Amino acid sequence: MKGKLALLFTIIVLALIGVDIRLAYINKTNGEKYTKKVLAQQDTASTLLPYKRGDILDRNGTILATSEKVYNLILDPKVLLQNKSDDAKKDCVEPTLRALLENFELDEAELRAILSEKKDSSYVPLLRQLSKDETAAFRELQEDKERGARIKGVWFEDSYIRRYPNNSLACHVVGYTVTGNQGQTGIEEEYSSVLNGTNGRSYNYLNEDLEQEKSVKIPTDGDSIVSTIDVTLQGIVEKYIDKFIQDYTNKNIEGPAAKNIGVIMMDPQTGEILAMAGDVDFDLNDPFDLVKNGYLPQEILDAMEGNPHILVDQGYMLEREYNQLESNGKLDKENLVLFLQNQMWRNYCISDGFEPGSTVKPLTVAGALETGTVSDSTTFLCDSGQVIVEGQKPIKCAKKTGHGIISLEGSLMFSCNDALMQIGAKEGYDNFLKYQQIFNMGLKTNIDLPGETNNASTVFTRDNIGPTELATSSFGQGYNATMIQVASAFSSVINGGYYYKPHVVKKVLDSNGGTVENINPVLVKQTVSAKTSSLIRQYLYHTMYGEMDSNGNNPTGKKARVAGYAMGGKTGTAEKIPRSARKYLVSFIGFAPVDNPQVVCYVVVDEPNAADSTTQASSAFAQEIFKNIMKEAMPYLNIYPTEEIPADMQDEVDAENAAKAEQQAEQEGEESGQEGEDPEGEEPESEGVLTDPNTGEQVRMPTEEEVEEEGDTGFLNGIVSPLLGDEDEKPQEPQEPEEPQEE
Numbered sequence: 050m051k052g053k054l055a056l057l058f059t060i061i062v063l064a065l066i067g068v069d070i071r072l073a074y075i076n077k078t079n080g081e082k083y084t085k086k087v088l089a090q091q092d093t094a095s096t097l098l099p100y101k102r103g104d105i106l107d108r109n110g111t112i113l114a115t116s117e118k119v120y121n122l123i124l125d126p127k128v129l130l131q132n133k134s135d136d137a138k139k140d141c142v143e144p145t146l147r148a149l150l151e152n153f154e155l156d157e158a159e160l161r162a163i164l165s166e167k168k169d170s171s172y173v174p175l176l177r178q179l180s181k182d183e184t185a186a187f188r189e190l191q192e193d194k195e196r197g198a199r200i201k202g203v204w205f206e207d208s209y210i211r212r213y214p215n216n217s218l219a220c221h222v223v224g225y226t227v228t229g230n231q232g233q234t235g236i237e238e239e240y241s242s243v244l245n246g247t248n249g250r251s252y253n254y255l256n257e258d259l260e261q262e263k264s265v266k267i268p269t270d271g272d273s274i275v276s277t278i279d280v281t282l283q284g285i286v287e288k289y290i291d292k293f294i295q296d297y298t299n300k301n302i303e304g305p306a307a308k309n310i311g312v313i314m315m316d317p318q319t320g321e322i323l324a325m326a327g328d329v330d331f332d333l334n335d336p337f338d339l340v341k342n343g344y345l346p347q348e349i350l351d352a353m354e355g356n357p358h359i360l361v362d363q364g365y366m367l368e369r370e371y372n373q374l375e376s377n378g379k380l381d382k383e384n385l386v387l388f389l390q391n392q393m394w395r396n397y398c399i400s401d402g403f404e405p406g407s408t409v410k411p412l413t414v415a416g417a418l419e420t421g422t423v424s425d426s427t428t429f430l431c432d433s434g435q436v437i438v439e440g441q442k443p444i445k446c447a448k449k450t451g452h453g454i455i456s457l458e459g460s461l462m463f464s465c466n467d468a469l470m471q472i473g474a475k476e477g478y479d480n481f482l483k484y485q486q487i488f489n490m491g492l493k494t495n496i497d498l499p500g501e502t503n504n505a506s507t508v509f510t511r512d513n514i515g516p517t518e519l520a521t522s523s524f525g526q527g528y529n530a531t532m533i534q535v536a537s538a539f540s541s542v543i544n545g546g547y548y549y550k551p552h553v554v555k556k557v558l559d560s561n562g563g564t565v566e567n568i569n570p571v572l573v574k575q576t577v578s579a580k581t582s583s584l585i586r587q588y589l590y591h592t593m594y595g596e597m598d599s600n601g602n603n604p605t606g607k608k609a610r611v612a613g614y615a616m617g618g619k620t621g622t623a624e625k626i627p628r629s630a631r632k633y634l635v636s637f638i639g640f641a642p643v644d645n646p647q648v649v650c651y652v653v654v655d656e657p658n659a660a661d662s663t664t665q666a667s668s669a670f671a672q673e674i675f676k677n678i679m680k681e682a683m684p685y686l687n688i689y690p691t692e693e694i695p696a697d698m699q700d701e702v703d704a705e706n707a708a709k710a711e712q713q714a715e716q717e718g719e720e721s722g723q724e725g726e727d728p729e730g731e732e733p734e735s736e737g738v739l740t741d742p743n744t745g746e747q748v749r750m751p752t753e754e755e756v757e758e759e760g761d762t763g764f765l766n767g768i769v770s771p772l773l774g775d776e777d778e779k780p781q782e783p784q785e786p787e788e789p790q791e792e
Contacts, residue, residue: 096206097206097248097250098207098248098249098250098267099207099209099249099268100245100247100248100249100269100270100271101116101209101270101560102116102209102226102230102244102246103243103244103270103273103558103560105237105244105273105274105276106273106275107276108275108323109279109280112214113218113219113223113278114212114213114223114236114237114333115211115212116209116212117209117211117212118181118208119177119178119179119180119208120178120180120181120207120208121178121179121208122174122177122179122184123172123173123174123203123206124163124174124202124203125172125202125204126163126164126167126171126173126202127168127169127171127202128171128201128202129141129142129164129203130142130168132199132201139199141199141202142164144199145199145200145203146160146161148187148190148200149175149187152186152190153175153176153187155176160175163175174206178208178210179205184205187203191203211225211226211230212334213225213332213333215280216332216333217330217331217332217333217342218283218287219278219283219325220235220331220332220336221327221330221394221396221397221398222235222236222276222278222322223235223237223276223333224237224333225336226241230244232244233336234394234500236274236276236497236498236553236554238499239498239499240274240554243274244271244274245271246269246271246560247269248268249265249266249269250265251265251266270560271560272558272559273557273559274554274556274557274558275555275558276553277323277552277553277555278323278324278325279323282323282324282686283323283324285324285678285682286324286326287326289674289678290312290327290328293310293654293670294310297658297670298658301658301659301660302660304658305658306657306658307328307654307655307656307657307670308364309328309397309653309654309655309656310397310653310674311327311328311397311398311401311651311652311653312324312651312652312674312678313398313533313649313650313651314649314682315536315537315540315551315648315649316648317544317646318544319570320550320551320570321553321555321570322551322552322553323648325396326398327396327397327398328397329344329392329393329395330342331344331393331394336390337390339386339389339393342393349363349365353382353385354382360389365389365392366388374388396500397532398532399496399498399500399532399533400500400501400502401531401532402502402530403529403530403531403623403625403655404525404624404625404626404634405535405621405623406524406526406621406635406636407524407525407619407620407621407622407623407668408535408539408619408620408638408651409524409525409530409535409538409539410460410461410469410619411461411542411585411588411589412484412485412488412538412539413472413473413476413481413484413523413524414457414461414588415484415542415576415581415582416476416484416577417475417480418577418581419577419581420480422476423472424457425584426456427456427457428455428456428742428743429456429457429459429460429467429468429472429741430453430454430467430739430740430741430743431448431452431454431455431465431467432451432467432739432751433446433449433450433451434451434466435470435471435520438516438517441517442762442766443766444470444517444520444521444764444766444768445466445763445765445766446466446764447464447465447466447764448465449751450751452467452468452600453600453739454600454739455600455602458588458591459598459602461585461588461589461619462588462592462595462602463602463603463604464619466764469524470520470523470524473523474516474519474520478511478514479511481519481522482510485509485522488576489538490504490508490530490538491528492534494537494550494551496533496552496553497553497554501531501533502531504529504531504534507528507772508772509522509527509772513772521770526624527773528772529772529773532651533551535638535651536551536638536651537550538576539619539638539649539651540649541577542576542577542581542585543582543585543586543640543649544582544646546575546576546577546581547572547575547576548576549570549571549572549573550570550571550573552570554568555567556568586617586643586644586646589606589617589619589639589640590616592605592606592617592620593609593610593616593639594615605620605668606620606637606639606672607697608669608672608673608676610676611680611683612690612694612698612701613690613691614642614679614683614688615642615643615644615692616640616642616643616679617639617640617641617643618637618638618639618675619637619638619639620635620637620668620671620672621634621636621637621668622636622667622668623636624765625656626770626773626775627775628763628769631763633657633662633665633666634656635653635654635657635665635666635667635668636651636653636668636671637651637668637674637675638650638652641683641688642688647688648682648683648686648688650678650679652672652674652678653671654670654674657670662761662763
């Protein structure tokens with residue numbers, strides 16, 4: 050028995066020695082090959098752990114932009130093919146392919162081609178941006194110990210997709226992102242580095258004992274931005290822009306409601322932008338499609354490939370823009386689409402310059418008060434216009450028969466160009482240009498949005514201003530400004546004299562909601578004294594609520610009033626270039642409440658849809674939008690009515706109350722009218738001779754018959770700005786954006 054055991058032991062020892070000898074031989078001849086094969090079968094892949102880009106919120110915490118977690122379906126052909134077997138019971142390739150085809154919309158031929166062509170690859174994305182629900186069935190199958198045992202080489206990579214719950218709301222302020230979390234336009238671009246975080250990584254490795262271990266570097270999520278935008282106010286603004294478009298498209302002539310529309314609402318006490326919108330918008334979730342976003346009809350998109358000049362013919366492009374693209378060899382469809390997309394993404398409120406017109410008259414008056422050029426008791430004779438340079442045609446007032454003798458307050462109440470030209474002449478070049486700079490005309494406001502233009506080349510300096518330029522500049526013609534420049538300067542004039550840097554971001558939060566940084570208001574400078582500011586507020590209150598004077602002059606801002614509220618505001622009508630075309634940009638800027646302004650609203654309507662040039666020059670178009678917005682916005686802002694309802698508004702209020710009582714759907718309101726800034730139908734004829742209070746000169750006022758005989762040639766009488774030329778004006782372009790990439 051012992052002998053048998055000894056023999057068995059000897060056989061076992063010899064067998065082990067044989068195995069050792071064989072292993073030593075294999076290791077010597079093929080050791081490196083098998084080591085690589087074993088290591089290749091270990092899960093040592095490095096996996097990217099993406100960060101979550103921070104949210105963009107409105108001032109009350111409503112989400113404007115967020116990153117939603119999604120999953121990319123990844124195939125590892127190398128691992129899968131290593132688990133291929135001729136034995137159907139052990140093979141993993143066919144079960145894996147079958148599971149993929151059953152759970153996802155994939156093409157079998159393409160899958161097999163990937164395995165054949167990319168057999169050495171460890172990373173092949175099959176599908177991107179799958180939701181959790183779309184991956185659930187496959188994950189469940191993978192985790193099943195029996196059914197998922199032979200599913201190999203497939204995994205899900207975490208990713209994020211940017212979502213905009215409000216679609217196009219505040220699109221030019223919010224902006225969008227492209228591949229790689231690169232912000233394009235708006236806050237997304239301006240604060241991209243703040244919103245972005247740092248990727249993490251997970252990877253397995255073999256330690257010195259050839260045991261598998263895992264190392265994980267956690268990603269750092271981006272910070273979130275709390276904007277100054279108020280979703281409710283933004284919605285109100287966009288609603289009434291849309292209403293105007295609906296009401297006026299093809300109303301008087303065939304064509305759009307206006308060439309451009311812009312609205313800014315801001316807090317004059319801080320520079321915070323509460324709402325900012327234009328007539329062009331786009332869906333932030335699909336920012337590239339010109340047709341879906343309503344910017345371009347499909348038929349024009351189809352036609353422009355064979356006839357690119359159709360974009361000029363239909364008003365989507367200026368002739369010189371077309372010529373520039375042509376000279377650069379960029380009239381192909383791809384470049385034309387990119388040009389149109391950049392126009393669609395352009396923020397009119399900060400990127401486009403225009404002659405602002407009478408909305409800047411309060412700046413001229415405020416500057417003159419500060420320099421002592423005029424006082425509250427100064428009076429002027431308006432005899433319908435001024436001949437500034439001997440032999441040159443006169444520059445006219447909005448009221449063609451003249452306002453007669455008016456006060457300094459009347460120069461704003463009745464929007465008198467003649468009085469403003471006299472103020473400009475009294476003030477002189479140096480003082481006028483000094484206050485233009487103080488009010489930031491020709492300088493960037495440095496609002497925290499990309500694409501702001503400064504119009505520096507279209508504002509006069511001491512080297513190029515003459516008497517005609519001083520005269521026209523005094524009432525907002527001959528130079529360019531942007532909406533944000535005008536709104537910011539105007540705010541400083543009515544808030545006590547303090548110029549705040551306009552901004553759209555209020556706070557930065559970390560990924561846990563803690564405050565990283567508060568963006569406090571930045572006081573840039575004091576523009577005017579508190580006394581001057583108080584006078585301007587009084588003048589602008591009477592511009593809306595004042596009475597007709599003894600000469601029959603009516604305040605120009607009455608159509609913008611909201612019954613029961615104490616407000617102030619100023620109308621604007623600018624005659625566009627070329628002057629011969631008789632096209633107008635009209636506007637209204639106002640604030641409430643008058644004693645302690647909490648909100649400024651600035652409305653611009655460029656070439657409103659009107660039957661003729663005379664009616665197009667009416668600021669009533671802009672006043673209508675302003676009134677609708679403020680009527681709804683002021684109660685929301687806790688600005689309450691404090692005034693008795695004016696007698697001439699009682700019928701309007703009664704009609705509105707009756708409409709509410711009867712629950713009628715049709716909105717009631719005062720008739721929009723088609724009148725100029727100073728409705729001539731309400732003004733009696735001025736006759737006789739008046740004495741100019743400043744010169745003592747005896748002046749005969751023009752009669753209605755003389756005005757009619759002269760004809761309507763515009764108040765600028767064809768006078769051209771040496772800065773802007775006499776061609777169709779094009780706003781100064783901001784820096785060209787990089788060509789975006791679609792996600």
